[in-house]
Amino acid sequence: MILQVCFSLYAALAADAGAAAPPQDPTPPQGMVFVPAGEFIMGSNVGDADESPQHVASTGAFFMDAFEVSNADFKTFDPNFSYPEAQDNFPAIVTWDQAKAYAKHVGKRLPTETEWEKASRGVDGRIFPWGDTYDPSYVQYDESQGIGETIAKPQSPYGCFDMAGGAMEWTSSWYQPYAGNTVACDSYGEKFRVLRGGTTFNDQFHMRCSHRFYLPPNTTSNYRTGFRCVKDIG
């Protein structure tokens, strides 16, 4: 009897242990990385007013492109898309409308700005995708460098490249204040889409993970506006 109880207990524990075992990370599609579900530190209290308040946000799990969509990628979707010679592997500079259409075409979507920020800085509130200090070797310093061609090639915590500098990246989010932000701004509303990551042409202030930029969806306004996509899991 005692033996039977012990065996039953062992069997129950073993079953529990099996249930508690962390699931294997799903294998990302080629060119994408896995970003797990969960909370992370979003925003900043020392950046622009629209980055505040720093708060805890959460996302579901998703896959994200490891690199920005390139000119060559985009041309497979839009054969009329033109770009400078010998820049196949440079970020495609497009409007939000173009970016959204591409993402749909390849069975993906644009990230929300919450997803973008989590993929960029992980859970620990770091300033840049690689940590808290800036170095020119970590970013595409000028427009002679293409995708993935930084000197140091730092990755975000989940394995994304070029999330600081390069091209600023479109997200699906409208430019709205965060909950608890009381600083008025005429630009808030459903007029502008948020871009993240800054460009090579900006001060490093704009390359911080928490920095927000905004533009109308139908124009690049001469900025270097690129994008990367996400894909839902399951």
Add this chain to the structure above:
Amino acid sequence: MKQWAAIAVLCVFADLATAQKVNEFPKRDDPLHVRVAMFEELMQGNHWNEDVVMPDIIFPPAGEDRPLVGNQEDATGHTGVTLAAYAYKYAVTQDLQDRTLADRLMEAVLTLERVTGVPGVMARTFNRVDEPLWHEQVYFFPSEWHQSTTMPGYRWQGDLSSDKFVDLTYGVSKYWELAADGKHKQVAADFIDRFVGRCVDHNFRLVDFDGKTTLWGNFCPDLPHENLNAMEMLAGLKTAYRLTGKDRYREAYERLIKKYHYDEEAIMARRLWPEMWTVPWDDELASKSFCQLMPYETDPALRNKYTMSLHRYGFAWKSNEYQRSEQLWYPMLYQAFAGVDVLDAKWQEAMRAQWGFDRVKRTFNVPQKDGTVKQMESEEEGNATDLIHNYWFGRYYGFIDPQW
């Protein structure tokens, strides 16, 4: 790094004269002082847009009789540097007409503030027009143009950058020191109080009218920033304290040094290597900062640090071949503030050969209201801002012979 690839497609040099206000150019072999005087006339006649100095102007596509269209995003900077130039000039000539020109430039600085409608927020440029001009879609960033609410019938361009912060504090400080009378000294001091004060209030950032830090407006001690920007902010604060006498600027200066070590960052402001990480115009910004820090700083330890920084620049400038006008300024500055004799025969030859600009004919792709693009041939002038500034700086410090 600026690549305004969308603009001109053809560039054909030509010498020609048209119905511009001033059309007489100097000859290449005219004496330097004659060339400078004639380029001053050309700039005042063709480039001063309600006394804001436009660096590049394009003629007939706009069909206007005054400068309106061109590469304007640096107009505030050229206005600040020209203000410094006329302050030096007045100090040399004591001619009241030169002081009047400096007063007009100071008033233009105030208009660049007034047009934005927010005290301390500066426009990069403005135009007296009721609707967008075609070049707004071509140059710089179209979304930075705004219709003025405080000056009806004007459009202005935002997103001021750190280099304009330097140009303005430099120009206004020299105006205050060398040219302004008592009334205008107060005007200049009040402006600096609003402009630098707003930056201090926003934790040492240039914040545009929408509350966002501008693309290149970061001097913030709590966030990563360039060493050069640290030195620029020290210079701006030193100027603000000198002109206003307000303790808040002295305290901010001391705080940035004691808590955030901006003086140490100033020493390392010049990036020496690799070459691809150096930006040519950063040396101009540093030079203007030295022109504020060196005359104003009296603490020997800090003066020593700024001199060390200047030596670092001097090392980098040794290999200069004077390919650009501003490079002719650096040796004068180095000799004036570091006491190193670098104005050799090579420099004298280059200075005496200095030129302003040519008038060229170009073909532009001009966006039309119906969405099409029309090719138009026009004329374009660059600018002589550096020539005029170099000349009067050199005259003021005694490096340039009036007979040259």
